[in-house]
Amino acid sequence: MTAFSHNNRWLIVLIILTILVASVLHLGSSSSQVNLSLSQLFQASEKKALIELIFFEIRIPRLLLAILVGFILGTTGAVMQGFLRNPLAGPDLLGVSNCAALGAVIALYFGFASQAWYLLPATGMLGAFIGMALIFLLSGSNHHNLRIILAGVAINAFAASLISIALNLSKNPYAMSEIVFWLMGSLSHKSLMDVGGVFPFILVAFLLLLSSAKFLDALTLGEESAISLGFNLKNEQIKLIIATALGIGAAVSIAGNIGFVGLIVPHLCRPLVKYQPGRLIFLSGLIGSLFMIISDTIVMQVSTTQEIKLGVVTSLVGGPFFLYLILRLGKNHDQP
């Protein structure tokens, strides 16, 4: 519905500018480990080489990951909610994130994650793919909304229990704590290599998600109307499964389980695009990135001796918001 989009361009520009400002704050913030400021980059001092190293090897990869991971979590959440026409859908609630995490945990547990860089993302994607495919298989042929959500909740619980079993049986307490911390979600200690490893998958996932924008618009009128408008439900479903597997698989395998972003970001954005599900996708990506940068800046700021995990911060914000959402859903429908 690009006919009414000109008023939206300024909003996008504004948000991108905000992301830039947040990025500068993120890059330049001091943490408990390093006392840092951006101006040091441009001053001649004997520590200049070290400062540059911190920026290019630690801070910039971390910022880029925050942008990428937030972007794909936001877009996936927006598309899932549009596809299932359910405001409670999201990669975490439907268990896709946990399935990706399970895949990654298996790779970490059996130790083959360290054999090649691509094995961890690959197992994460495989996990997400299986989770997403299972949801559609379990929910039956007529994609009844409630059944999809219920199937997702069941898969989520099952994947979580399998992760627990892996932790439970872990012989090596060090390996166990490593997995637990990884599961909590974090962007620290990543290199530009890591960023380059997930970027292509997230890009492809995003393009696939964006290509279903018009289908999601059509779905506003229900599945039968969407079919009568010329869309092929099966194709769109396969596209969603592949996109989710690539995007969420890559994001979870690099950053762990970062909850609630995919759930709450589309809700924040929906009124801004006048509730059009197709236009929600890109905006949710941007706001997802922004949310992630801010959360990660908080992580660096409040750090004690042991860094608080990013997933913990997003859930601290997301949990109460989710409750608010449930309370509001009980009352009345959203107004445009």
Place this chain on the structure above:
Amino acid sequence: MISLNQVSVIRHSKKILDNISLDFPKGKMIGLIGPNGAGKSTMMRLISGVIKQTKGKILYQGKKPGTLSHKERACTIGYLPQKAEISWPLSAQRVIALGRLPYQSTFSQWQPKDARAVEDAIIHSDCEKLRHQNILTLSGGELTRVLLARVLAGEPECIIADEPIAALDPFHQLQVLEILKDKALEGKTVIISLHDLNLAYRFCDVLALLDEGQLKAYGDPQHVLTLEHIQSIYQVNMCWLNNESFKALFPISRVI
């Protein structure tokens, strides 16, 4: 325009449509009538491409069977489902604009001709005052008009409306039927299912009477709506009431 050739739809070994052959000519308003569960909705979903037939062929004008792509079919046929299912509180204008989706490709932009078609549909369906309203707050009559405008925005050659007036008051019933009748007079094929036999008699050029998945009668309204047909299929005794300009069916008693 569209013809069904020995079409059957079988679900769970139940024949929902049983070996139906039927023509839907151009420029006519064709009414599907019959009791609940007769297969009217199934037939409309079948023609719209929402479901597939188990047996038989559907022929679209000038096309070999099976060669019509999803997009082409969507441009040719506009389908107004029986139950409005709306997920998000869009404005009426945006809902109407969804009717242009068959003409767009994945990343294509909105064209001036899309905007023109939407404006025409808004005017034709009398939705001028509703265009900025939240679709979820509209009354039944307003909602039906907006959803009908959504179908008209696609400029389809064939309009399929499944019980569009079932929940409307007499004023809005007439309004919707008049809009559809206009389209038939413009040369479109209009297929509509109805429970109101009098309105079916008045507005439709052709009636098809369905019962338990079978076509029981087809043709001029006065040949289809006979008291014998009504008695045997609807299980209701009716009589005709006449005045100078109109005659109307009046239900007397159930057949026991």
